[in-house]
Amino acid sequence: METADKPGGFFITFEGPEGGGKSTQIHRLAAALADHGYPVWTTREPGGTRVGEMIRPILLGRQGAPITPWSEALLFTAARAQHVEEVLRPRLERGELVLCDRYADSTLAYQGYGRGLDLDTLRQLQRQATGGLQPDLTILLNLPVQAGLARIPRPNQDRLDQETEAFHQRVRAGYQQLAAADPGRWREVDASAVEERVAGRILELATVALGQAGVRPAQRRSA
Ligand code: TYD
Numbered sequence: 678m679e680t681a682d683k684p685g686g687f688f689i690t691f692e693g694p695e696g697g698g699k700s701t702q703i704h705r706l707a708a709a710l711a712d713h714g715y716p717v718w719t720t721r722e723p724g725g726t727r728v729g730e731m732i733r734p735i736l737l738g739r740q741g742a743p744i745t746p747w748s749e750a751l752l753f754t755a756a757r758a759q760h761v762e763e764v765l766r767p768r769l770e771r772g773e774l775v776l777c778d779r780y781a782d783s784t785l786a787y788q789g790y791g792r793g794l795d796l797d798t799l800r801q802l803q804r805q806a807t808g809g810l811q812p813d814l815t816i817l818l819n820l821p822v823q824a825g826l827a828r829i830p831r832p833n834q835d836r837l838d839q840e841t842e843a844f845h846q847r848v849r850a851g852y853q854q855l856a857a858a859d860p861g862r863w864r865e866v867d868a869s870a871v872e873e874r875v876a877g878r879i880l881e882l883a884t885v886a887l888g889q890a891g892v893r894p895a896q897r898r899s900a
Pocket of ligand 1: 694695696699700722723737753754778779780781783784785787788835837838
């Protein structure tokens with residue numbers, strides 16, 4: 678699939694370094710927007726499809742076989758290609774509001790900035806795999822690396838959480854560069870604040886973005 682045309686719904690992604698509370702916040706936003714009457718679908722990467730959920734333990738399992746950087750990038754991207762085709766595009770085309778915990782920017786941040794793979798090649802790969810599907814809004818839940826990792830109990834740490842601090846610092850700095858390069862799409866939120874406050878700020882940002890795009894509850898985007 679090579680087309681980059683925009684489906685009708687609204688696509689919000691959550692990104693950021695480890696321990697920023699993405700999954701808690703994405704569910705809070707989903708509940709708040711559903712209360713406002715929006716048709717909301719929440720999903721995650723890697724995952725969101727049967728194939729994606731099968732790929733997930735290969736990538737995140739702590740006792741798995743060693744994975745080379747390109748193999749890692751391609752597996753995350755393979756799960757994403759399936760997700761776009763099977764879930765994201767059809768739901769957006771039906772006019773739904775889709776909230777996704779991580780998307781293509783995670784591959785740029787972790788495999789590009791973190792592992793050092795060539796960013797242009799990764800970008801091109803993402804375009805191919807997603808047919809050019811880009812989020813309408815990306816929330817960057819930002820917090821210092823040490824603070825984020827300290828929030829994840831050791832038994833819950835996945836293969837990537839266990840990377841070096843230097844790796845996580847590169848990922849965090851990478852996110853800041855990605856956000857700075859596309860300020861129209863990215864909104865940064867301080868994830869160190871208390872949960873309620875972070876949730877309030879995200880709802881405010883999403884509401885403004887939906888309003889600017891002309892997306893209203895129980896109604897498809899007019900443009
Ligand atoms: P996730 O399940 O999102 O949990 P958390 O964000 O709470 O740690 O973790 C997925 C891990 O996979 C996370 O360490 C980021 C990493 N990842 C990549 O390296 N590249 C990708 O393309 C994606 C989607 C995730």
